[in-house]
Amino acid sequence: MNARNEDGERIPGAAMDRVSLLWRLRRRARRGALCMALFCMTMALLYTFCAENSIPVTDAIFGVKARTRAQPRTHTIVKVLRGTGGSKPMYTDPQKLPGIIPGDPQKPIPILSSSNYSMESSTKDHNLSSKQRKHGLFYWLLAQPLRRALETFFGGRRRGDVGATSGDAVVFGPNGALGEVWNEEMSSSMLGKRLRKVVQNYQAMNKYGVRYPGPESAARHSKLSGPELLCQIKEMVQIATLTPDMKPFSGLPLASQLPPRQITADIGPFKTCAVVSSAGSLKNSGLGKEIDAHDAVMRFNAAPTTGFEKDVGSKTTVRLINSQVMASEDHHFLSSSLYSAGILVSWDPGPYSSDLQEWFNKTDYPIFKQYQRYRRLHPQQPFYILHPRMEWQLWQRIQDNMMETIQKNPPSSGLLGTVLMMSLCEVVHVYEFLPSRRKTELCHYYQRFSDAACTLGAYHPLLYEKNLVKRMNKGSNRDIYTHGRVMLPGFTTFNCTNSSTSSTLSKTI
Template sequence: MKSNIKQWKQMVLIGMLAWVLLFLALFTYFMDYRVDDPNATGSMSYTETRRLTSIQGNNRVIMVSQQEAAASDPNSHSDLFNYHYVSEQAAVNLQSKPIQTRYSLETNGKNTRSRDRRTTRSSSGGIWFAAGQQQMSRDDRHTMEKLYPDEDDPEEIKQEPITRRKSRLGNSSRRREKLLDTVDDLEEYYFLKSKSVIYKLWKGNVSSKMLTPRLQKAMKDYLNANKHHVNYKGKRRTRLSGEEVLCELKSQIRVRSLDGTEAPFSSLGWDKLVPKVSINELYPLGFRSCAVVTSAGAILNSSLGKEIDSHQAVLRFNTAPTEGYEMDVGNKTTIRIINSQILANPNHRFNISTLYKDVTLVAWDPAPYTVNLHKWYKNPDYNLFTPYVEYRKKYPHQPFYILHPKFIWQLWDVIQGNTHENIQPNPPSSGFIGILIMMSLCDEVHVYEYIPSIRQTDLCHYHERYFDAACTLGAYHPLLYEKMLIQRMNTGTDKDLKKKGKVTLPGFSAITCKT
């Protein structure tokens, strides 16, 4: 009897032990699963958390287009760089609160990683790059193999099925942290590469071969696509000095807008629709000193607002606001250049927004290189013509111009003619166009953060929340070559360029050229 009781007690103890072991196994399993769950923010490491919170207000992320109108246009020039992970608030509200991203190129060590984290995680646990680096090229993988020779390929891990990925990573948080460190190093590699290009740009000696593989591929794709059928037959004058380039621009470039006298606009009554005074005659006395304020993210925390407002005239771009950013960008606006997307996309509220009132408006849209106005009118990149007519009828006294495509492509010809490499066969950026307009109106032009200062960042615009090195170095637009040309003509100091991101250019009226 006693032996039976003893045997029964042993069985109870064994059963209790089995239940304890089962409970511990289940507890361990669920804790490991929670560590792997990207939505379980409470278990995120400090590295992950700072990466997310610097670019988004919450842990919910969505995929949006860099330019909203481009999402619905299969022919948009944004196709190669449409998608970025950004905060939902920023996607809906393009004029969100100022982003404080104070950091400089002089920062060293691991602290540089706290600047502006540009990676986040998809709902399936994969790693996405907000800078458009969704896929690693062969060169990127080679770089990472050098950094971490014993690690699995991050691109391969990202593309594995969820179940397989969990089986590989779900049982080891240490392995997960190694992967995050690998991504951190790839991110740092891209940022440092952009930084080195900026250093070279300051010296006026940079090549597209210095860009990241992603941007090099984008440039090659645009060269092959040649959407606007560019056929440059001019000479290459790559050895011209800054003064010689200035004289070339003065002799060849004249700001020109649609005047309604050419077909098909002449048959549509545009001669009575457009302003009676041309843009060249709008300011007969000109301006002594002017500011061109780019929308670059690097202008944040610059405290340049007072200096910018001290100029007689100030030019701004697209949807760039001043309210809430006065300390850095000032609040004066004389001229605003807008691309055709601003007119065509209802989200920009072009007809009702106060952003476009009480200023001179200058719009532009890419046209064929041959400047076929009939073809352009029937098939613009974005339909700016209908909104333009409506706006002119509603506000007939406000100066509002559409730049003539011939002027746009003349600028492109000058850039290509002064560049040894073949540049993207796409129109110059709004920034370059704006600089040349102000050079025709002002004795002296001060350009802010067109060529980045030590505050350089991949934040595209100071008032928006997406990151991409292409905004600084170019993908669709030949930005890299534009900036090299502007730096060649820069008469300002190295200190102004590096500390303020300021380039100083003489206006055409102040240039004396040999005949």
């Protein structure tokens, strides 16, 4: 039987069926939209409750991979140059890679393999039960498109976590209910194939003429405790900056621009100090107020504070910069206001022999040229240059306490700055040098560039530096896990005269 319209005319049955079908489709569309909205709200609530407050809960519901899948696809750095002998991979200006400095600008060693690659997986588990433990039960109940959406949504918060699940390194050791903290027994054998190869390449290089017998001598000694390590660094690392009376500078125009006294005589002492790394894990940390509460704050290279005050604070007392930053046009060292606040300290890798004449004639980057230019623009700002002897004395302390050969390159700015502040402060809090629960592959909190080498080291012996800092830490593992905070005592606060290592260590310096 046909229906009638408003004018009383009959509506054919086929037309009625089309109207009815359209009405049903609209009703289903409305229901689908409502269900999707409710689903998204539920996911957002679960994310807020779980991801922000409890990593283990998030992993149990959504799986570890849901936090770690999303990777930034930026910075295409590999360029193939066609030439004789076929094509070979070469980096476009590797000196500009954030956090990674090659040992030889003319012969860069590949560190990153592609634009969207930051951690390699060395093992694959094809067992279903193990996969369910890795991804979570909820993950496997969803269709593939929804899985990908969840992975992207939940992975954005802690993009590319550097954890034991990544397969590139067993970086973090268990610590009971606290979760995971840095494993102070870390060695190159625990790295993935890619990073292990990079470290081996740098270990084989010897650009700075390092003459060291190797770790065999250290292997004969017992493992030093934290207090013994502190005393070793205090007694065997001389904190020194260049002064006008040092040759060859004493006979050069540069002498009139160098500070007349050592930095330790001009600055401090401070009661509490913060050493703020540039680590990506500082992002969303909310540590700004805590950092600014210190009497002095050290920052590194081109790390900004504007726009990141909530996480890293705004106070800058000392800024340690390497010669690469000073020379790079991208960093605008001579014109940027970033460097004009506070006290500047610069450094450039000198020869292992610490021969100042040799270093002056062949620096890695034109540190002295840039120093003189900057001093003419800012004659009143305190500006010091570290003596290269300090760098290599600190490197030797690292090597002495490792059972394997480390990279024959100077320590990182992070460790140099930490030891410098230990000579100026009573207590030093170092933030995110040892990664917290926010551990991530993101190199710097102010950039979108990710690679595990920024945490584990490539050019610098970062991996071994972190082992030593973990051993010397006077704070708790909870502070490392929750805040990425290490507490180290200033050199003036402890006495090493009764140290059992004092007499024996002095013979090896």
